Amino acid sequence: MIPAQFDYVEATSVADAIRLLAEHGDEAKLLAGGHSLIPLMKLRLVTPATLIDVTHIKELSYIKEDGNNIVIGALTRHRDIEESDLVKKHLPLVAHVAGEVGDPQVRNRGTIGGSLVHGDPAADLPAAALATGATMVIAGKNGERRISAQDFFVDFLETDVQPGEILVAIEFPKHTDAGWAYEKFVRRAMDYSIVGVALQLGAKPGVALVNMSNKPHLAVSASQAIGKGAAIADVLAVINDDTNPPEDLNATVEYRQHLARVLTQRAFATASK
Amino acid sequence: MTIRTSITVNGKDTSREVEARTLLVHYLREELGLTGTHVGCDTSNCGACTVLLDGEAVKSCTVFAAQIHDCNITTIEGAAQADGSFSPVQEGFRQEHGLQCGYCTPGMIMASTALLTENPNPTEEEIRHALEGNLCRCTGYEMIVNAVRWAAENPNFTSGGAK
Numbered sequence A: 001m002i003p004a005q006f007d008y009v010e011a012t013s014v015a016d017a018i019r020l021l022a023e024h025g026d027e028a029k030l031l032a033g034g035h036s037l038i039p040l041m042k043l044r045l046v047t048p049a050t051l052i053d054v055t056h057i058k059e060l061s062y063i064k065e066d067g068n069n070i071v072i073g074a075l076t077r078h079r080d081i082e083e084s085d086l087v088k089k090h091l092p093l094v095a096h097v098a099g100e101v102g103d104p105q106v107r108n109r110g111t112i113g114g115s116l117v118h119g120d121p122a123a124d125l126p127a128a129a130l131a132t133g134a135t136m137v138i139a140g141k142n143g144e145r146r147i148s149a150q151d152f153f154v155d156f157l158e159t160d161v162q163p164g165e166i167l168v169a170i171e172f173p174k175h176t177d178a179g180w181a182y183e184k185f186v187r188r189a190m191d192y193s194i195v196g197v198a199l200q201l202g203a204k205p206g207v208a209l210v211n212m213s214n215k216p217h218l219a220v221s222a223s224q225a226i227g228k229g230a231a232i233a234d235v236l237a238v239i240n241d242d243t244n245p246p247e248d249l250n251a252t253v254e255y256r257q258h259l260a261r262v263l264t265q266r267a268f269a270t271a272s273k
Numbered sequence B: 001m002t003i004r005t006s007i008t009v010n011g012k013d014t015s016r017e018v019e020a021r022t023l024l025v026h027y028l029r030e031e032l033g034l035t036g037t038h039v040g041c042d043t044s045n046c047g048a049c050t051v052l053l054d055g056e057a058v059k060s061c062t063v064f065a066a067q068i069h070d071c072n073i074t075t076i077e078g079a080a081q082a083d084g085s086f087s088p089v090q091e092g093f094r095q096e097h098g099l100q101c102g103y104c105t106p107g108m109i110m111a112s113t114a115l116l117t118e119n120p121n122p123t124e125e126e127i128r129h130a131l132e133g134n135l136c137r138c139t140g141y142e143m144i145v146n147a148v149r150w151a152a153e154n155p156n157f158t159s160g161g162a163k
């Protein structure tokens, strides 16, 4: 469980991180909370030549209100999101989901940016970003650009972040006083979801599924149906549209699709309370 | 590549020239000889390596020593009180028999200590949630929960010095 050798450099600002990424090229990786990267490095599934430690960039750890948005810095830890009064008030789904990630030790180190860029279809926060209609803010040598959560997730563990770029913030539209629910189906307390459902109701509704595709999955037809005020049965009828669930020791494809329907139904029951 | 560390461990400043890939748990065990912090898995799941980083519970197998310069680490060796008495959590594990083989115990004690600092009077459910990241193969957790409750009920415990 000892990672392969690497060179270690520390970035002190976003500009510094972008400069270091350009300098060290493709073989370099950013190190945020390290709670996806270090386990992979210990198993030597990932062997970066250089780690660019961004954990000391204070300017990327914040939660602030900006008009109709809540903006969260990419290096904000799961725990700080879980405990934030601002997030609890305007994005209760996101606060709750942050508190469902792993265990307290994981939440004390892991960051929202790391979770999103890792792009694991089994992860929790990507589903919350999809259901709430978040926008990613990515910085590179040519400045900042924005991309919707839906377009951000490209494939298994692959996002739209290009070489030389860093995710700097996530802009969430406020969902104050709207119904929401997160159903995480696990066999053991700290596990990743076998299937999960993130449901946001209100003016801009969305439903996203965990572990139901090769990437974090926005259930587009179901989200549209909810937007049109469809009956729950009609939402459930299309919840598995375009899914491509994995088959593993925990569940077959059919069982995962069954779970997606059952959990969506439960999510509606909770969200409508 | 080597890095010079500067980490305060159990109140003492430590500094070593280590490989960049040195995990905090290896720094504690191999560089400092503090073998109370255990390694129980290869996957960051078990929590046996839990220490306090500036008062918060972290898995020391999932942090590089190079990353945490000028931070304060508390390990099980630093858990006891200044006069040598067990901490309330340590005494709780003794009174309630919160261990069998003891392998998970240092991590359990550090995670429980972090919990009680934030929430001095947790319910059983809160205790179970807070210890989600710590696995025990022996006890079935029942006695561990009782141990933490004992500590919550006896926050001023002291044995009046080392035994």
Ligand SMILES: Cc1cc2nc3c(=O)[nH]c(=O)nc-3n(C[C@H](O)[C@H](O)[C@H](O)COP(=O)(O)OP(=O)(O)OC[C@H]3O[C@@H](n4cnc5c(N)ncnc54)[C@H](O)[C@@H]3O)c2cc1C
Pocket: A029, A030, A031, A032, A033, A034, A035, A036, A037, A038, A039, A074, A075, A100, A101, A102, A103, A106, A109, A110, A111, A112, A113, A114, A115, A116, A117, A118, A122, A123, A124, A125, A161, A165, A166, A167, A168, A190, A191, A192, A193, B043, B044, B045, B062
């Ligand atoms: C025991 C355990 C249980 C877990 N359980 C869950 C769970 O139940 N649900 C869940 O969702 N997750 C879980 N996780 C994963 C955890 O949430 C991680 O914290 C998260 O996936 C990665 O965030 P990080 O900050 O640790 O990123 P890192 O591990 O540091 O980085 C992950 C990847 O993202 C890149 N990266 C990081 N930040 C940026 C940035 N700002 N811009 C560009 N690239 C960046 C890195 O280069 C790396 O490739 C678990 C982890 C562990 C160890």
Ligand code: FES
Pocket: B038, B039, B040, B041, B042, B043, B044, B045, B046, B047, B048, B049, B050, B059, B060, B061, B062
């Ligand atoms: S050794 Fe198992 S979590 Fe660190």
Ligand code: FES
Pocket: B098, B099, B100, B101, B102, B103, B104, B105, B135, B136, B137, B138, B139
């Ligand atoms: S007492 Fe043996 S693992 Fe917990």
